[in-house]
Amino acid sequence: QKEVEQNSGPLSVPEGAIASLNCTYSDRVSQSFFWYRQYSGKSPELIMSIYSNGDKEDGRFTAQLNKASQYVSLLIRDSQPSDSATYLCAVKGPNSGYALNFGKGTSLLVTP
């Protein structure tokens, strides 16, 4: 079983809508959670990190963490065509030696 699961998509949303990206993880003692954005042909870029249950907002991005349900999500408000990319969820914890474990990513397409 893959430790970090994401729906591969593609997730298609119209411009201006809210995009909701989801991620589940299997290691209950995971401590740190990250969202990366990867444009085609480019390397991953860190956009959000979250460590405590609840919501964390940064501009148009909101990360949500529910450790009891082992669930992390990323909301993108007012989606723009430039947000079209693959979004990677990554998880860190003692059982992986604090190496970042990545999901395979969700492809997001924002249509004008």
Add this chain to the structure above:
Amino acid sequence: KAGVTQTPRYLIKTRGQQVTLSCSPISGHRSVSWYQQTPGQGLQFLFEYFSETQRNKGNFPGRFSGRQFSNSRSEMNVSTLELGDSALYLCASSPGPGTDSYGYTFGSGTRLTVV
């Protein structure tokens, strides 16, 4: 502040050959991690180095090895290349242990093609 620098950007090798990839982390960062990215498997952890010591290792065969120098620069080596080693190899930099909540900063990667 310079980012993570990986060289070369592209590489074409023949099966059976070996290859060495290089990574210079962000100035002041002492931890370097390596990842392999393929369309089928996504990003997979290879190994992490800190203070010239391998701190953590992923589930890859012994053909994959690495090292870190005193200036924190790191190299990874793949011997006896196989077609399946064709991938994007990414290096990531972080300050080091004690900052385990810190996300990594990735370099632009080395695209390795094995023919």
